[in-house]
Amino acid sequence: MAHYDAIFKNGTVANQDGVHAADIAIRGGRIAALGSLTADSADQITDCTGLHILPGVIDTQVHFREPGLEHKEDLASGSLSAVMGGVTGVFEMPNTNPLTVTRAAFEDKIARATGRMHCDFAFFIGGTHENVAELPELERLPGCAGVKVFMGSSTGTLLVADDDGVGAILEAIARRAAFHSEDEYRLEERKPLRIPGDPRSHPVWRDPEAALRSTKRLVALAHEYGKRIHVLHVSTAEEMVFLADHKDVATVEVTPHHLTLDETAYDRLGTFVQMNPPVRDKAHRAGIWAGVANGVVDVLGSDHAPHTIEEKQKPYPNSPSGMTGVQTLVPIMLDHVNAGKLSLERFVDLSAAGPARIFSIARKGRIAAGYDADLTIVDLKRRETITNNWIASKAGWTPYDGVAVTGWPVGTILRGSTVMWQGELVSAASGRPIEFMETMQPPGSFSP
Numbered sequence: 001m002a003h004y005d006a007i008f009k010n011g012t013v014a015n016q017d018g019v020h021a022a023d024i025a026i027r028g029g030r031i032a033a034l035g036s037l038t039a040d041s042a043d044q045i046t047d048c049t050g051l052h053i054l055p056g057v058i059d060t061q062v063h064f065r066e067p068g069l070e071h072k073e074d075l076a077s078g079s080l081s082a083v084m085g086g087v088t089g090v091f092e093m094p095n096t097n098p099l100t101v102t103r104a105a106f107e108d109k110i111a112r113a114t115g116r117m118h119c120d121f122a123f124f125i126g127g128t129h130e131n132v133a134e135l136p137e138l139e140r141l142p143g144c145a146g147v148k149v150f151m152g153s154s155t156g157t158l159l160v161a162d163d164d165g166v167g168a169i170l171e172a173i174a175r176r177a178a179f180h181s182e183d184e185y186r187l188e189e190r191k192p193l194r195i196p197g198d199p200r201s202h203p204v205w206r207d208p209e210a211a212l213r214s215t216k217r218l219v220a221l222a223h224e225y226g227k228r229i230h231v232l233h234v235s236t237a238e239e240m241v242f243l244a245d246h247k248d249v250a251t252v253e254v255t256p257h258h259l260t261l262d263e264t265a266y267d268r269l270g271t272f273v274q275m276n277p278p279v280r281d282k283a284h285r286a287g288i289w290a291g292v293a294n295g296v297v298d299v300l301g302s303d304h305a306p307h308t309i310e311e312k313q314k315p316y317p318n319s320p321s322g323m324t325g326v327q328t329l330v331p332i333m334l335d336h337v338n339a340g341k342l343s344l345e346r347f348v349d350l351s352a353a354g355p356a357r358i359f360s361i362a363r364k365g366r367i368a369a370g371y372d373a374d375l376t377i378v379d380l381k382r383r384e385t386i387t388n389n390w391i392a393s394k395a396g397w398t399p400y401d402g403v404a405v406t407g408w409p410v411g412t413i414l415r416g417s418t419v420m421w422q423g424e425l426v427s428a429a430s431g432r433p434i435e436f437m438e439t440m441q442p443p444g445s446f447s448p
């Protein structure tokens with residue numbers, strides 16, 4: 001008989017070896033034992049009868065707006081929204097103010113996050129024409145998820161539109177870099193297609209060809225420089241087919257928004273569904289689901305991009321692009337699991353194992369001995385209605401207000417501590433930087 005800090009008892013674990021009953025014992029923030037642990041004791045025992053226990057969900061794309069845009073969100077409120085939705089770790093984006101493009105700006109974010117964020121965190125460093133020479137050092141800073149490049153402009157001023165600029169970045173770096181892939185030249189050309197007051201013209205302006213053209217350029221550059229690339233929020237059926245032929249260099253993210261919403265949402269939600277790359281028609285949505293089904297998609301990212309209701313109410317195209325998403329990722333995707341669109345195992349693959357695999361995260365992404373005890377505990381059969389009122393983000397709204405789902409996050413466990421239980425925040429902010437294998441070793445010693 002052994003004694004542990006905590007045991008999560010009587011739950012059904014969804015993991016690398018399938019979905020089966022198992023107790024999970026935790027010591028020192030890590031998983032210590034798995035299986036039938038009826039004879040063992042613990043300081044804290046949580047009964048999970050009727051619940052499923054998943055490896056902690058890692059959202060690999062969020063915008064938490066701090067510093068500089070705290071009226072939309074900050075690191076505390078964004079991470080509160082994350083843990084209320086069952087998310088245990090986030091990768092945060094560099095289009096803050098100042099931009100996260102220097103060592104000082106990066107270290108400032110880590111300092112602000114420490115003691116204030118409710119989940120574990122990593123920050124992307126923005127790649128620019130100006131900071132290429134420093135990127136090899138910057139991408140290796142503790143807590144850095146890698147380099148993020150905007151090839152098409154979106155919220156903020158980060159932009160590297162040209163092949164020479166993207167090539168120079170790929171040449172400089174060693175880790176996998178993440179890309180917002182829309183062709184800036186085509187976006188510029190097509191700007192007159194935006195119809196003032198009509199957000200349905202947003203996907204006409206930022207058309208599928210703009211995304212495909214950029215992704216083809218990016219993949220060619222990745223081959224040329226022999227580097228690994230991650231294509232964020234893929235939004236077209238054509239890119240998904242193209243990327244299936246380039247899995248040697250390319251990994252793929254999709255968002256719950258692109259899997260759930262289609263062109264009909266513009267009539268209902270107007271500028272509130274406006275994002276970059278845009279929500280498109282049903283054929284593209286089906287193409288993205290095909291990528292989930294055939295395995296081309298590696299990870300889910302919510303692209304949580306909060307803007308205030310007042311900002312979103314501005315007439316198109318003065319309305320900013322982006323929707324909240326970190327808190328609704330788990331319930332929206334569990335609803336898709338219940339509808340038979342993907343298996344629970346594939347959801348675990350996309351939300352935990354996938355991020356760990358493609359970003360070389362240390363000790364996270366599976367429920368296994370020695371791993372961080374990050375757990376997302378869900379009630380697969382619970383029927384709930386998502387409301388703006390439930391959203392902890394400062395933005396205070398979701399495109400799914402009033403949407404009923406089956407499947408709900410009921411517990412968020414971070415390194416063994418219960419952070420959220422049954423909708424209540426139950427412990428103080430204790431988020432830490434996520435560790436990456438590539439930055440734990442001396443330069444040059446890592447072979448992927």
Ligand code: DOR
Nearest residue numbers: 154155275276305321322
């Ligand atoms: O719609 C978007 N909003 N897409 C992005 O790439 C950026 C994001 C934001 O930061 O608002």
